[in-house]
Amino acid sequence: xxxxxxxxxxxxxxxxxxxxxxxxxxxxxxxxxxxxxxxxxxxxxxxxxxxxxxxxxxxxxxxxxxxxxxxxxxxxxxxxxxxxxxxxxxxxxxxxxxxxxxxxxxxxxxxxxxxx
Amino acid sequence: xxxxxxxxxxxxxxxxxxxxxxxxxxxxxxxxxxxxxxxxxxxxxxxxxxxxxxxxxxxxxxxxxxxxxxxxxxxxxxxxxxxxxxxxxxxxxxxxxxxxxxxxxxxxxxxxxx
Numbered sequence: 509x510x511x512x513x514x515x516x517x518x519x520x521x522x523x524x525x526x527x528x529x530x531x532x533x534x535x536x537x538x539x540x541x542x543x544x545x546x547x548x549x550x551x552x553x554x555x556x557x558x559x560x561x562x563x564x565x566x567x568x569x570x571x572x573x574x575x576x577x578x579x580x581x582x583x584x585x586x587x588x589x590x591x592x593x594x595x596x597x598x599x600x601x602x603x604x605x606x607x608x609x610x611x612x613x614x615x616x617x618x619x620x621x622x623x624x
Numbered sequence: 625x626x627x628x629x630x631x632x633x634x635x636x637x638x639x640x641x642x643x644x645x646x647x648x649x650x651x652x653x654x655x656x657x658x659x660x661x662x663x664x665x666x667x668x669x670x671x672x673x674x675x676x677x678x679x680x681x682x683x684x685x686x687x688x689x690x691x692x693x694x695x696x697x698x699x700x701x702x703x704x705x706x707x708x709x710x711x712x713x714x715x716x717x718x719x720x721x722x723x724x725x726x727x728x729x730x731x732x733x734x735x736x737x738x
Contacts, residue, residue, distance in 0.1 A: 541724050551713060553667070553729035560724050599667060611657060611680060612727055614667040 511535065512600050512615035520621050521590045528575070529585045529618045531600030537561075540604045542583040543612065544574065547597040556598075559583055587620075595622045626650045630716050630730035637706055637737055645701045645733045647716030656699045657717040657727060658691065660684070667715070673699065706737045 513532045521527035533542065544556040559567045559574045567574040575584040587594055597619050601612040629648045637643050649656050658670040671681040671691055678691065690702045699718075703710055713734050717727040 543726055545729075550731075551734075552731045553715060553717075555726040555728065558724050558726055601667075611669045611672050613669070616666045 510615075511613040512602055514600055514615035514618050516618045517616070518619045518621070520623055521587075521594075523592060523622055523624050524589055526586060526588045527590055527620065529587070529598050529600075529620065531583045531585065531615060533581050533583060533600075533602050535581075535602065535604055537604040540602055542574070542576070543601045543603070544572070544583075544585045545599045545601060545614075546594075547599065547617070549596070553599075557585070590622045592622050592624060595620060628716055628718055628728050628730035630714075630733050632733060633731065634734045635736070637735070639708060639737055640705050643703050643706055643735065645703075645714050645716075645735070647699045647701070647730055648697050649699055649716065649718030650728055651697070653718035653720050653728070655679075655719045655721070656691075656693070657719075658701045659715040659717065659729075660712040661715065661732075662712045670701070703735075706735075708737050711735060711737045 511534050516530055540561045542559045546554045546556050557567050557569045557572045557574050559576045566576050571588045573586045575586055597617045599617045600615040603610055603612050631646045656673040659667050660670055661667045669682050671685045672679045673691055688704045692700050713732045715732045716730045719725045719727045
């Protein structure tokens with residue numbers, strides 16, 4: 509079974525609008541972390557935001573926020589006030605058993621295109 | 625801000641040749657990783673390394689692959705006899721222990737096997 513599912517291969521958003529990128533995950537661990545990474549066309553992987561499984565509040569980092577719904581096992585990324593530079597691939601990822609440093613499992617990604 | 629550096633940025637090799645991809649993780653990080661991404665596809669875990677040994681590896685990481693930390697700063701991935709299907713972007717990453725520590729990725733090495 510897939511640990512991370514991203515069902516939107518591509519998304520379009522108008523500049524200055526908000527957009528939500530979906531991510532659902534599958535784990536039986538109680539302790540895990542959820543991460544979002546951005547991959548622009550230049551290829552590097554840029555860490556955006558983190559949510560811990562025990563965190564009560566949704567994570568926020570500038571224009572990025574994570575809509576964490578634990579019971580539904582979803583961790584959607586919300587980008588507010590989209591900019592042209594937000595056009596990129598976005599990957600949701602999960603790490604289980606945070607006390608160790610287990611590897612990240614990645615989803616298949618969503619390609620976001622911001623339209624001027 | 626400290627960063628993970630990878631060299632070379634692009635490597636072209638002939639099928640059957642050995643390649644070594646090099647990485648310098650962030651200096652105070654203790655966990656090191658190699659991932660690969662075939663063009664346009666998902667990012668796949670290859671191997672994690674801690675305390676001078678492999679802590680976890682995927683089924684992709686077969687006997688053709690090996691990792692080494694030859695000194696206090698470098699972390700290398702060796703592919704002994706490259707195949708066409710090894711063509712991919714290879715990412716090195718490192719992190720610290722602790723809840724919520726993100727993996728910091730290098731810019732990748734694009735390997736092309738001809």
